[in-house]
Amino acid sequence: MNSITEQLLGVVADWSGGVSFKGAYNIRENGQCAGRQSSPNISIENKPDAPGLVIRIKAAAQGETVYIPACVTKGGVDDLVYNDFFIEPGADVIVVAGCGVHTDDEGEARHNGVHRFFVGAGAHVVYKEKHIGTGGGAGKKRIDPITDIELDEGAVLEMDTLQIGGVDSTTRKTRAKVGARAKLIIHERLMTDGDEQAVSDFAVEMNGDDSAVDLVSRSVAKGRSWQDYHSVIRGNCRCTGHSECDAILVDGGRVNAAPELYAGHIDAALIHEAAIGKIAGEQIIKLRTLGLTEEEAEQRIIQGFLEA
Amino acid sequence: MLELNHISWSVPGGEIILKDVSLKIPDGKLTVITGPNGAGKSSLAKIIAGLETPTAGSILLDGEDITGWDITRRALGGIGYAFQQPVRFKGLTVRDLLELAARKALTDDEVCDLLGKVGLCAQEYIDRAVDASLSGGESKRIEIATVLARRDARVLIFDEPEAGIDLWSFSCLIDAFESIKHQRGDSMLIISHQERILEIADHIIVIADGVVRTAGSRVMVLPQLMSEEKMARCPMGKAGKGGIE
Numbered sequence: 043m044n045s046i047t048e049q050l051l052g053v054v055a056d057w058s059g060g061v062s063f064k065g066a067y068n069i070r071e072n073g074q075c076a077g078r079q080s081s082p083n084i085s086i087e088n089k090p091d092a093p094g095l096v097i098r099i100k101a102a103a104q105g106e107t108v109y110i111p112a113c114v115t116k117g118g119v120d121d122l123v124y125n126d127f128f129i130e131p132g133a134d135v136i137v138v139a140g141c142g143v144h145t146d147d148e149g150e151a152r153h154n155g156v157h158r159f160f161v162g163a164g165a166h167v168v169y170k171e172k173h174i175g176t177g178g179g180a181g182k183k184r185i186d187p188i189t190d191i192e193l194d195e196g197a198v199l200e201m202d203t204l205q206i207g208g209v210d211s212t213t214r215k216t217r218a219k220v221g222a223r224a225k226l227i228i229h230e231r232l233m234t235d236g237d238e239q240a241v242s243d244f245a246v247e248m249n250g251d252d253s254a255v256d257l258v259s260r261s262v263a264k265g266r267s268w269q270d271y272h273s274v275i276r277g278n279c280r281c282t283g284h285s286e287c288d289a290i291l292v293d294g295g296r297v298n299a300a301p302e303l304y305a306g307h308i309d310a311a312l313i314h315e316a317a318i319g320k321i322a323g324e325q326i327i328k329l330r331t332l333g334l335t336e337e338e339a340e341q342r343i344i345q346g347f348l349e350a
Numbered sequence: 351m352l353e354l355n356h357i358s359w360s361v362p363g364g365e366i367i368l369k370d371v372s373l374k375i376p377d378g379k380l381t382v383i384t385g386p387n388g389a390g391k392s393s394l395a396k397i398i399a400g401l402e403t404p405t406a407g408s409i410l411l412d413g414e415d416i417t418g419w420d421i422t423r424r425a426l427g428g429i430g431y432a433f434q435q436p437v438r439f440k441g442l443t444v445r446d447l448l449e450l451a452a453r454k455a456l457t458d459d460e461v462c463d464l465l466g467k468v469g470l471c472a473q474e475y476i477d478r479a480v481d482a483s484l485s486g487g488e489s490k491r492i493e494i495a496t497v498l499a500r501r502d503a504r505v506l507i508f509d510e511p512e513a514g515i516d517l518w519s520f521s522c523l524i525d526a527f528e529s530i531k532h533q534r535g536d537s538m539l540i541i542s543h544q545e546r547i548l549e550i551a552d553h554i555i556v557i558a559d560g561v562v563r564t565a566g567s568r569v570m571v572l573p574q575l576m577s578e579e580k581m582a583r584c585p586m587g588k589a590g591k592g593g594i595e
């Protein structure tokens with residue numbers, strides 16, 4: 043494992059250096075396995091038909107964490123990986139799947155992770171996905187994740203996805219099918235700057251009675267960056283759906299938000315909220331009356347907005 | 351001491367709000383500015399905090415001319431200002447805001463103490479977002495707490511702190527103001543119409559139509575104000591007992 047990977051892991055997967063992660067993990071570096079360990083309740087094996095992994099999580103896994111980070115540390119690498127997660131009914135796990143791309147040269151550094159989650163009845167999954175781009179090379183840094191989720195009856199998946207910055211281009215696709223009494227919670231946070239572009243695309247099918255989805259996206263578009271947000275929640279049964287898309291514009295940042303709700307059942311209750319705009323002047327002034335400079339106030343407001 | 355010398359201010363391109371206002375806010379005293387709506391009281395508070403720039407006149411803090419200081423510099427120089435209409439933030443918690451005000455990390459006990467002074471239970475509010483989920487009264491009390499957290503401030507300005515606050519919390523607030531006066535020794539300037547606030551003032555300044563109409567000790571000004579207030583309520587001399595005959 044090279045030093046850039048170690049640095050990226052520190053940011054995207056809370057890697058503290060030195061020793062490996064506790065419990066089950068797989069570290070992917072430039073398309074290769076840089077370290078792997080299974081645990082008694084979580085097995086990690088190569089996918090037989092494609093690059094990637096099969097992660098099987100037993101019901102006995104309660105409060106365990108599995109780390110599946112991937113790093114690209116040089117230009118000219120276009121990494122594509124398919125990871126399947128099979129979570130047994132009743133399991134309770136945290137999946138950390140951060141990704142960092144780095145290039146110091148002219149070549150493009152790209153990671154494209156296709157993650158599929160099959161969550162058994164009553165299982166609880168917290169899925170943490172943190173993305174960052176680093177390096178001073180002219181090569182583009184791209185991360186294009188695809189996440190497919192299937193929740194069985196009463197399952198819960200909480201997805202916390204964060205792009206900190208430095209990624210020139212990203213297309214993030216998330217699709218989910220939510221079963222009876224299952225709940226999907228998605229919290230997306232995006233920061234773009236310079237000429238960066240980000241596309242977020244969510245499609246959630248509510249297929250089981252009393253299913254629920256809560257989709258919150260918060261983003262900040264700075265510089266000349268561009269963001270495009272699409273979400274579709276389809277209520278095909280008695281269900282509740284809430285989506286919220288808030289964006290802060292700074293400088294010449296631009297955002298397009300196109301939320302869509304479809305109610306195909308009389309008891310589908312769906313709500314969408316959206317707000318796009320610059321930071322309110324009174325917020326800056328309030329923090330300045332506490333002693334912050336205008337720049338510090340703006341930074342703190344953005345930090346809080348993305349952390350919330 | 352905070353001194354305002356010949357301050358004038360107009361709405362940009364419009365009406366003259368303050369006309370040649372001069373006044374002194376003495377150290378360690380509670381000064382209340384009162385007067386009818388639209389008299390220019392809040393404008394004066396904003397000018398002191400640097401939110402508005404006077405068209406004429408100067409502001410001195412302990413003899414130093416701060417007229418040209420921006421909002422941040424005035425805050426760091428010791429001016430604390432509580433907004434009449436509290437600002438809401440999506441993403442900042444009550445603790446965040448109080449820590450920004452205190453310019454340091456606060457212990458739970460310190461946060462509890464600050465919120466207790468404005469009548470809020472810390473456990474319920476410490477991690478709450480300062481956003482639209484708070485009622486007007488809750489926001490107002492948190493706003494006031496951000497100024498109480500300013501241990502470095504020498505002049506604390508509160509613009510109509512009573513607005514939107516229930517009676518019980520208002521009593522807490524009165525206690526907090528008296529405690530600041532007696533224990534911290536900071537100067538306080540409160541914009542208020544509220545009789546109970548006027549009653550704890552050391553000095554009262556009455557502004558009307560953009561000019562200082564009366565200024566002096568509470569003992570001197572308050573009876574005069576009360577008398578005028580009664581006259582205004584019962585101009586025809588039908589107030590009955592205690593009224594004008």
